[in-house]
Amino acid sequence: MANYYHENVKLENQIPAMIASLDGSFIENYFPYDVFIPSHWHRSLEISLLENAEVVLQIGEKEYVIDNDFTCVNSGVVHSLRAQTIRENPHCLIVLISYDFMKQYYPDIDHTSFDLSLKKDHSDLKNLYHRLEELYLNQDKYTYLDITACLFEIFALLLREYKVEKQYRRTKSSKNQEQIKEILTYLHEHYQEPLSLSDMADSFYMSKEYFSRQFHHYVGKTFRDYLSSYRLYKAYDDIINSDMSIQDIARLHGFLNVKSFIKLFSETYHFTPLQYRKKMSRN
Incomplete structure:
Protein backbone atom coordinates (compact mmCIF):
# COMPACT_ATOMS: atom_id res chain seq x y z
CA MET A 1 0.00 0.00 0.00
CA ALA A 2 2.20 2.78 -1.25
CA ASN A 3 1.64 6.54 -1.05
CA TYR A 4 -0.22 6.49 2.25
CA TYR A 5 -0.37 10.26 2.33
CA HIS A 6 -2.89 10.08 -0.51
CA GLU A 7 -3.54 6.46 -1.18
CA ASN A 8 -3.99 5.74 -4.88
CA VAL A 9 -6.79 3.17 -4.82
CA LYS A 10 -6.48 0.88 -7.82
CA LEU A 11 -9.59 -0.96 -8.97
CA GLU A 12 -9.31 -4.41 -10.48
CA ASN A 13 -11.22 -6.78 -12.75
CA GLN A 14 -14.01 -4.28 -13.43
CA ILE A 15 -14.87 -4.23 -9.70
CA PRO A 16 -15.75 -0.73 -8.37
CA ALA A 17 -13.75 -1.24 -5.19
CA MET A 18 -10.38 -2.27 -3.85
CA ILE A 19 -10.71 -5.45 -1.79
CA ALA A 20 -8.03 -7.14 0.31
CA SER A 21 -8.43 -10.24 2.46
CA LEU A 22 -5.67 -10.47 5.10
CA ASP A 23 -5.10 -13.78 6.83
CA GLY A 24 -3.52 -14.43 10.21
CA SER A 25 0.08 -14.86 9.09
CA PHE A 26 0.06 -11.63 7.09
CA ILE A 27 -1.44 -9.65 9.98
CA GLU A 28 0.95 -11.12 12.53
CA ASN A 29 3.96 -10.32 10.33
CA TYR A 30 3.02 -6.81 9.26
CA PHE A 31 1.01 -5.54 12.24
CA PRO A 32 2.87 -6.80 15.30
CA TYR A 33 2.69 -4.97 18.63
CA ASP A 34 1.94 -1.26 18.47
CA VAL A 35 2.73 -0.76 14.79
CA PHE A 36 1.78 2.60 13.31
CA ILE A 37 0.17 3.05 9.88
CA PRO A 38 0.80 6.70 8.93
CA SER A 39 -1.84 9.33 8.28
CA HIS A 40 -3.36 9.12 4.82
CA TRP A 41 -6.61 9.75 2.99
CA HIS A 42 -8.40 8.75 -0.18
CA ARG A 43 -11.59 9.65 -2.02
CA SER A 44 -12.89 6.11 -1.61
CA LEU A 45 -15.07 5.09 1.33
CA GLU A 46 -13.07 2.67 3.50
CA ILE A 47 -15.01 0.18 5.62
CA SER A 48 -13.06 -2.83 6.87
CA LEU A 49 -14.11 -5.83 8.93
CA LEU A 50 -11.70 -6.75 11.71
CA GLU A 51 -11.95 -10.11 13.50
CA ASN A 52 -9.88 -11.40 16.45
CA ALA A 53 -7.89 -8.20 16.59
CA GLU A 54 -8.09 -4.74 18.09
CA VAL A 55 -6.87 -1.50 16.52
CA VAL A 56 -6.91 2.19 17.36
CA LEU A 57 -8.24 4.36 14.55
CA GLN A 58 -6.99 7.95 14.85
CA ILE A 59 -8.97 10.76 13.21
CA GLY A 60 -7.50 14.07 14.30
CA GLU A 61 -7.20 14.13 18.07
CA LYS A 62 -9.96 11.52 18.48
CA GLU A 63 -9.11 7.86 18.97
CA TYR A 64 -11.58 5.06 18.26
CA VAL A 65 -10.83 1.60 19.66
CA ILE A 66 -12.17 -1.01 17.22
CA ASP A 67 -12.34 -4.54 18.58
CA ASN A 68 -13.88 -7.34 16.50
CA ASP A 69 -15.89 -4.86 14.47
CA PHE A 70 -15.86 -2.52 11.48
CA THR A 71 -13.65 0.48 10.92
CA CYS A 72 -15.25 3.26 8.88
CA VAL A 73 -13.39 6.14 7.26
CA ASN A 74 -15.31 8.56 5.08
CA SER A 75 -14.02 10.07 1.83
CA GLY A 76 -11.24 12.62 2.22
CA VAL A 77 -10.75 12.13 5.97
CA VAL A 78 -7.16 12.11 7.23
CA HIS A 79 -6.66 9.05 9.43
CA SER A 80 -4.02 6.72 10.83
CA LEU A 81 -4.10 3.32 12.46
CA ARG A 82 -2.14 1.29 14.95
CA ALA A 83 -2.45 -2.31 16.02
CA GLN A 84 -3.45 -2.76 19.64
CA THR A 85 -4.06 -6.48 20.21
CA ILE A 86 -3.62 -9.39 17.81
CA ARG A 87 -5.35 -12.56 19.02
CA GLU A 88 -5.37 -16.10 17.67
CA ASN A 89 -6.46 -16.44 14.03
CA PRO A 90 -6.84 -12.73 13.23
CA HIS A 91 -8.55 -11.76 10.02
CA CYS A 92 -9.30 -8.55 8.15
CA LEU A 93 -11.34 -7.77 5.05
CA ILE A 94 -10.50 -4.30 3.70
CA VAL A 95 -12.97 -2.72 1.28
CA LEU A 96 -12.53 0.70 -0.34
CA ILE A 97 -15.60 1.55 -2.39
CA SER A 98 -14.88 3.79 -5.38
CA TYR A 99 -15.96 7.42 -5.02
CA ASP A 100 -16.90 7.53 -8.73
CA PHE A 101 -19.11 4.45 -8.28
CA MET A 102 -20.92 6.06 -5.33
CA LYS A 103 -21.22 9.38 -7.14
CA GLN A 104 -22.70 7.73 -10.23
CA TYR A 105 -25.48 5.97 -8.35
CA TYR A 106 -25.96 8.46 -5.52
CA PRO A 107 -25.14 11.96 -6.81
CA ASP A 108 -25.59 13.51 -3.35
CA ILE A 109 -22.61 11.59 -1.95
CA ASP A 110 -20.61 14.80 -1.37
CA HIS A 111 -23.22 15.84 1.21
CA THR A 112 -23.21 12.43 2.88
CA SER A 113 -21.08 10.60 5.41
CA PHE A 114 -21.59 7.27 7.17
CA ASP A 115 -21.59 6.60 10.90
CA LEU A 116 -21.59 2.94 11.97
CA SER A 117 -22.24 3.91 15.59
CA LEU A 118 -25.87 4.61 14.61
CA LYS A 119 -26.49 0.87 15.11
CA LYS A 120 -25.00 -1.54 17.63
CA ASP A 121 -25.85 -4.65 15.64
CA HIS A 122 -23.87 -4.89 12.40
CA SER A 123 -24.86 -8.46 11.56
CA ASP A 124 -26.51 -7.51 8.23
CA LEU A 125 -23.36 -5.71 7.10
CA LYS A 126 -21.15 -8.52 8.38
CA ASN A 127 -23.13 -11.13 6.42
CA LEU A 128 -22.70 -9.11 3.24
CA TYR A 129 -18.95 -8.80 3.90
CA HIS A 130 -18.60 -12.56 4.40
CA ARG A 131 -20.43 -13.17 1.13
CA LEU A 132 -18.28 -10.55 -0.62
CA GLU A 133 -15.09 -12.22 0.61
CA GLU A 134 -16.28 -15.67 -0.47
CA LEU A 135 -16.93 -14.33 -3.97
CA TYR A 136 -13.63 -12.45 -4.08
CA LEU A 137 -11.55 -15.48 -3.09
CA ASN A 138 -13.29 -17.86 -5.51
CA GLN A 139 -13.53 -15.96 -8.77
CA ASP A 140 -14.22 -17.10 -12.28
CA LYS A 141 -14.46 -14.90 -15.37
CA TYR A 142 -17.98 -13.72 -14.46
CA THR A 143 -17.69 -13.32 -10.68
CA TYR A 144 -16.99 -9.60 -11.01
CA LEU A 145 -20.72 -9.25 -11.75
CA ASP A 146 -21.65 -11.02 -8.49
CA ILE A 147 -19.12 -8.91 -6.57
CA THR A 148 -20.49 -5.69 -8.05
CA ALA A 149 -24.02 -6.78 -7.15
CA CYS A 150 -22.88 -7.43 -3.57
CA LEU A 151 -21.25 -3.99 -3.43
CA PHE A 152 -24.57 -2.47 -4.55
CA GLU A 153 -26.25 -4.24 -1.61
CA ILE A 154 -23.60 -2.97 0.80
CA PHE A 155 -23.92 0.59 -0.49
CA ALA A 156 -27.72 0.46 -0.28
CA LEU A 157 -27.53 -0.82 3.32
CA LEU A 158 -25.13 1.97 4.25
CA LEU A 159 -27.47 4.58 2.80
CA ARG A 160 -30.52 3.13 4.55
CA GLU A 161 -29.01 2.45 7.96
CA TYR A 162 -25.89 4.59 8.46
CA LYS A 163 -26.27 7.76 6.40
CA VAL A 164 -25.59 11.12 8.01
CA GLU A 165 -26.32 14.34 6.16
CA LYS A 166 -23.52 16.88 6.27
CA GLN A 167 -23.51 20.50 5.25
CA TYR A 168 -21.03 20.99 2.47
CA ARG A 169 -19.57 24.44 2.82
CA ARG A 170 -16.09 25.87 2.69
CA THR A 171 -15.44 26.51 6.37
Whole structure:
Protein backbone atom coordinates (compact mmCIF):
# COMPACT_ATOMS: atom_id res chain seq x y z
CA MET A 1 0.00 0.00 0.00
CA ALA A 2 2.20 2.78 -1.25
CA ASN A 3 1.64 6.54 -1.05
CA TYR A 4 -0.22 6.49 2.25
CA TYR A 5 -0.37 10.26 2.33
CA HIS A 6 -2.89 10.08 -0.51
CA GLU A 7 -3.54 6.46 -1.18
CA ASN A 8 -3.99 5.74 -4.88
CA VAL A 9 -6.79 3.17 -4.82
CA LYS A 10 -6.48 0.88 -7.82
CA LEU A 11 -9.59 -0.96 -8.97
CA GLU A 12 -9.31 -4.41 -10.48
CA ASN A 13 -11.22 -6.78 -12.75
CA GLN A 14 -14.01 -4.28 -13.43
CA ILE A 15 -14.87 -4.23 -9.70
CA PRO A 16 -15.75 -0.73 -8.37
CA ALA A 17 -13.75 -1.24 -5.19
CA MET A 18 -10.38 -2.27 -3.85
CA ILE A 19 -10.71 -5.45 -1.79
CA ALA A 20 -8.03 -7.14 0.31
CA SER A 21 -8.43 -10.24 2.46
CA LEU A 22 -5.67 -10.47 5.10
CA ASP A 23 -5.10 -13.78 6.83
CA GLY A 24 -3.52 -14.43 10.21
CA SER A 25 0.08 -14.86 9.09
CA PHE A 26 0.06 -11.63 7.09
CA ILE A 27 -1.44 -9.65 9.98
CA GLU A 28 0.95 -11.12 12.53
CA ASN A 29 3.96 -10.32 10.33
CA TYR A 30 3.02 -6.81 9.26
CA PHE A 31 1.01 -5.54 12.24
CA PRO A 32 2.87 -6.80 15.30
CA TYR A 33 2.69 -4.97 18.63
CA ASP A 34 1.94 -1.26 18.47
CA VAL A 35 2.73 -0.76 14.79
CA PHE A 36 1.78 2.60 13.31
CA ILE A 37 0.17 3.05 9.88
CA PRO A 38 0.80 6.70 8.93
CA SER A 39 -1.84 9.33 8.28
CA HIS A 40 -3.36 9.12 4.82
CA TRP A 41 -6.61 9.75 2.99
CA HIS A 42 -8.40 8.75 -0.18
CA ARG A 43 -11.59 9.65 -2.02
CA SER A 44 -12.89 6.11 -1.61
CA LEU A 45 -15.07 5.09 1.33
CA GLU A 46 -13.07 2.67 3.50
CA ILE A 47 -15.01 0.18 5.62
CA SER A 48 -13.06 -2.83 6.87
CA LEU A 49 -14.11 -5.83 8.93
CA LEU A 50 -11.70 -6.75 11.71
CA GLU A 51 -11.95 -10.11 13.50
CA ASN A 52 -9.88 -11.40 16.45
CA ALA A 53 -7.89 -8.20 16.59
CA GLU A 54 -8.09 -4.74 18.09
CA VAL A 55 -6.87 -1.50 16.52
CA VAL A 56 -6.91 2.19 17.36
CA LEU A 57 -8.24 4.36 14.55
CA GLN A 58 -6.99 7.95 14.85
CA ILE A 59 -8.97 10.76 13.21
CA GLY A 60 -7.50 14.07 14.30
CA GLU A 61 -7.20 14.13 18.07
CA LYS A 62 -9.96 11.52 18.48
CA GLU A 63 -9.11 7.86 18.97
CA TYR A 64 -11.58 5.06 18.26
CA VAL A 65 -10.83 1.60 19.66
CA ILE A 66 -12.17 -1.01 17.22
CA ASP A 67 -12.34 -4.54 18.58
CA ASN A 68 -13.88 -7.34 16.50
CA ASP A 69 -15.89 -4.86 14.47
CA PHE A 70 -15.86 -2.52 11.48
CA THR A 71 -13.65 0.48 10.92
CA CYS A 72 -15.25 3.26 8.88
CA VAL A 73 -13.39 6.14 7.26
CA ASN A 74 -15.31 8.56 5.08
CA SER A 75 -14.02 10.07 1.83
CA GLY A 76 -11.24 12.62 2.22
CA VAL A 77 -10.75 12.13 5.97
CA VAL A 78 -7.16 12.11 7.23
CA HIS A 79 -6.66 9.05 9.43
CA SER A 80 -4.02 6.72 10.83
CA LEU A 81 -4.10 3.32 12.46
CA ARG A 82 -2.14 1.29 14.95
CA ALA A 83 -2.45 -2.31 16.02
CA GLN A 84 -3.45 -2.76 19.64
CA THR A 85 -4.06 -6.48 20.21
CA ILE A 86 -3.62 -9.39 17.81
CA ARG A 87 -5.35 -12.56 19.02
CA GLU A 88 -5.37 -16.10 17.67
CA ASN A 89 -6.46 -16.44 14.03
CA PRO A 90 -6.84 -12.73 13.23
CA HIS A 91 -8.55 -11.76 10.02
CA CYS A 92 -9.30 -8.55 8.15
CA LEU A 93 -11.34 -7.77 5.05
CA ILE A 94 -10.50 -4.30 3.70
CA VAL A 95 -12.97 -2.72 1.28
CA LEU A 96 -12.53 0.70 -0.34
CA ILE A 97 -15.60 1.55 -2.39
CA SER A 98 -14.88 3.79 -5.38
CA TYR A 99 -15.96 7.42 -5.02
CA ASP A 100 -16.90 7.53 -8.73
CA PHE A 101 -19.11 4.45 -8.28
CA MET A 102 -20.92 6.06 -5.33
CA LYS A 103 -21.22 9.38 -7.14
CA GLN A 104 -22.70 7.73 -10.23
CA TYR A 105 -25.48 5.97 -8.35
CA TYR A 106 -25.96 8.46 -5.52
CA PRO A 107 -25.14 11.96 -6.81
CA ASP A 108 -25.59 13.51 -3.35
CA ILE A 109 -22.61 11.59 -1.95
CA ASP A 110 -20.61 14.80 -1.37
CA HIS A 111 -23.22 15.84 1.21
CA THR A 112 -23.21 12.43 2.88
CA SER A 113 -21.08 10.60 5.41
CA PHE A 114 -21.59 7.27 7.17
CA ASP A 115 -21.59 6.60 10.90
CA LEU A 116 -21.59 2.94 11.97
CA SER A 117 -22.24 3.91 15.59
CA LEU A 118 -25.87 4.61 14.61
CA LYS A 119 -26.49 0.87 15.11
CA LYS A 120 -25.00 -1.54 17.63
CA ASP A 121 -25.85 -4.65 15.64
CA HIS A 122 -23.87 -4.89 12.40
CA SER A 123 -24.86 -8.46 11.56
CA ASP A 124 -26.51 -7.51 8.23
CA LEU A 125 -23.36 -5.71 7.10
CA LYS A 126 -21.15 -8.52 8.38
CA ASN A 127 -23.13 -11.13 6.42
CA LEU A 128 -22.70 -9.11 3.24
CA TYR A 129 -18.95 -8.80 3.90
CA HIS A 130 -18.60 -12.56 4.40
CA ARG A 131 -20.43 -13.17 1.13
CA LEU A 132 -18.28 -10.55 -0.62
CA GLU A 133 -15.09 -12.22 0.61
CA GLU A 134 -16.28 -15.67 -0.47
CA LEU A 135 -16.93 -14.33 -3.97
CA TYR A 136 -13.63 -12.45 -4.08
CA LEU A 137 -11.55 -15.48 -3.09
CA ASN A 138 -13.29 -17.86 -5.51
CA GLN A 139 -13.53 -15.96 -8.77
CA ASP A 140 -14.22 -17.10 -12.28
CA LYS A 141 -14.46 -14.90 -15.37
CA TYR A 142 -17.98 -13.72 -14.46
CA THR A 143 -17.69 -13.32 -10.68
CA TYR A 144 -16.99 -9.60 -11.01
CA LEU A 145 -20.72 -9.25 -11.75
CA ASP A 146 -21.65 -11.02 -8.49
CA ILE A 147 -19.12 -8.91 -6.57
CA THR A 148 -20.49 -5.69 -8.05
CA ALA A 149 -24.02 -6.78 -7.15
CA CYS A 150 -22.88 -7.43 -3.57
CA LEU A 151 -21.25 -3.99 -3.43
CA PHE A 152 -24.57 -2.47 -4.55
CA GLU A 153 -26.25 -4.24 -1.61
CA ILE A 154 -23.60 -2.97 0.80
CA PHE A 155 -23.92 0.59 -0.49
CA ALA A 156 -27.72 0.46 -0.28
CA LEU A 157 -27.53 -0.82 3.32
CA LEU A 158 -25.13 1.97 4.25
CA LEU A 159 -27.47 4.58 2.80
CA ARG A 160 -30.52 3.13 4.55
CA GLU A 161 -29.01 2.45 7.96
CA TYR A 162 -25.89 4.59 8.46
CA LYS A 163 -26.27 7.76 6.40
CA VAL A 164 -25.59 11.12 8.01
CA GLU A 165 -26.32 14.34 6.16
CA LYS A 166 -23.52 16.88 6.27
CA GLN A 167 -23.51 20.50 5.25
CA TYR A 168 -21.03 20.99 2.47
CA ARG A 169 -19.57 24.44 2.82
CA ARG A 170 -16.09 25.87 2.69
CA THR A 171 -15.44 26.51 6.37
CA LYS A 172 -12.22 27.50 8.08
CA SER A 173 -11.97 23.93 9.37
CA SER A 174 -12.19 22.42 5.88
CA LYS A 175 -9.52 24.83 4.62
CA ASN A 176 -7.27 23.76 7.48
CA GLN A 177 -7.83 20.11 6.64
CA GLU A 178 -6.79 20.72 3.04
CA GLN A 179 -3.65 22.48 4.27
CA ILE A 180 -2.82 19.57 6.58
CA LYS A 181 -3.06 17.24 3.57
CA GLU A 182 -0.55 19.44 1.75
CA ILE A 183 1.73 19.40 4.79
CA LEU A 184 1.56 15.60 5.07
CA THR A 185 2.22 15.21 1.35
CA TYR A 186 5.30 17.40 1.64
CA LEU A 187 6.50 15.60 4.77
CA HIS A 188 6.09 12.15 3.21
CA GLU A 189 7.98 13.21 0.08
CA HIS A 190 10.85 14.80 2.03
CA TYR A 191 10.99 12.70 5.21
CA GLN A 192 14.55 11.54 4.41
CA GLU A 193 15.78 15.12 4.59
CA PRO A 194 16.44 17.15 7.76
CA LEU A 195 13.01 18.58 8.59
CA SER A 196 12.64 20.94 11.52
CA LEU A 197 9.45 22.36 12.96
CA SER A 198 10.70 25.89 12.19
CA ASP A 199 11.45 25.07 8.54
CA MET A 200 8.07 23.40 8.04
CA ALA A 201 6.22 26.31 9.64
CA ASP A 202 8.10 28.80 7.46
CA SER A 203 7.38 26.76 4.32
CA PHE A 204 3.65 26.99 4.99
CA TYR A 205 3.71 30.60 6.21
CA MET A 206 2.74 29.83 9.80
CA SER A 207 4.25 30.58 13.17
CA LYS A 208 5.85 27.62 14.94
CA GLU A 209 3.17 27.67 17.62
CA TYR A 210 0.26 27.74 15.17
CA PHE A 211 1.80 25.04 12.95
CA SER A 212 2.43 22.80 15.95
CA ARG A 213 -1.10 23.28 17.29
CA GLN A 214 -2.80 22.64 13.94
CA PHE A 215 -0.65 19.59 13.18
CA HIS A 216 -1.48 17.97 16.51
CA HIS A 217 -5.18 18.78 16.16
CA TYR A 218 -5.59 17.17 12.73
CA VAL A 219 -3.00 14.37 12.93
CA GLY A 220 -3.19 13.45 16.61
CA LYS A 221 0.59 13.47 17.15
CA THR A 222 3.21 16.15 17.60
CA PHE A 223 5.18 16.97 14.47
CA ARG A 224 8.37 15.43 15.90
CA ASP A 225 6.65 12.21 17.02
CA TYR A 226 4.86 11.80 13.72
CA LEU A 227 8.02 12.35 11.68
CA SER A 228 9.90 9.75 13.74
CA SER A 229 7.03 7.26 13.42
CA TYR A 230 6.84 7.78 9.66
CA ARG A 231 10.59 7.29 9.24
CA LEU A 232 10.37 4.08 11.24
CA TYR A 233 7.41 2.92 9.14
CA LYS A 234 9.41 3.44 5.94
CA ALA A 235 12.51 1.75 7.39
CA TYR A 236 10.58 -1.37 8.44
CA ASP A 237 10.57 -2.92 4.96
CA ASP A 238 14.33 -2.55 4.62
CA ILE A 239 14.83 -4.29 7.96
CA ILE A 240 12.92 -7.42 6.96
CA ASN A 241 13.35 -7.43 3.16
CA SER A 242 16.96 -6.35 2.60
CA ASP A 243 20.46 -7.12 3.82
CA MET A 244 21.40 -3.46 4.20
CA SER A 245 23.30 -2.57 7.35
CA ILE A 246 21.33 -1.00 10.19
CA GLN A 247 23.51 2.12 9.90
CA ASP A 248 22.69 2.50 6.20
CA ILE A 249 18.96 1.98 6.80
CA ALA A 250 18.92 4.58 9.57
CA ARG A 251 20.77 7.09 7.39
CA LEU A 252 18.61 6.37 4.33
CA HIS A 253 15.40 7.08 6.22
CA GLY A 254 16.41 10.33 7.83
CA PHE A 255 17.59 9.33 11.30
CA LEU A 256 20.42 11.53 12.53
CA ASN A 257 22.19 8.64 14.25
CA VAL A 258 21.82 4.90 14.43
CA LYS A 259 21.34 4.90 18.22
CA SER A 260 18.12 6.91 18.03
CA PHE A 261 16.86 4.57 15.29
CA ILE A 262 17.62 1.42 17.29
CA LYS A 263 16.03 2.91 20.41
CA LEU A 264 12.79 3.81 18.61
CA PHE A 265 12.65 0.47 16.78
CA SER A 266 13.17 -1.47 20.03
CA GLU A 267 10.50 0.54 21.84
CA THR A 268 8.01 -0.19 19.05
CA TYR A 269 8.81 -3.82 18.13
CA HIS A 270 10.37 -5.01 21.42
CA PHE A 271 13.44 -6.26 19.54
CA THR A 272 16.49 -4.55 18.15
CA PRO A 273 16.47 -4.24 14.33
CA LEU A 274 18.97 -7.12 13.95
CA GLN A 275 17.04 -9.35 16.36
CA TYR A 276 13.82 -8.59 14.52
CA ARG A 277 15.40 -9.32 11.13
CA LYS A 278 16.57 -12.72 12.36
CA LYS A 279 13.15 -13.45 13.86
CA MET A 280 11.36 -12.59 10.62
CA SER A 281 13.81 -14.57 8.48
CA ARG A 282 13.11 -17.66 10.62
CA ASN A 283 9.36 -17.15 10.12
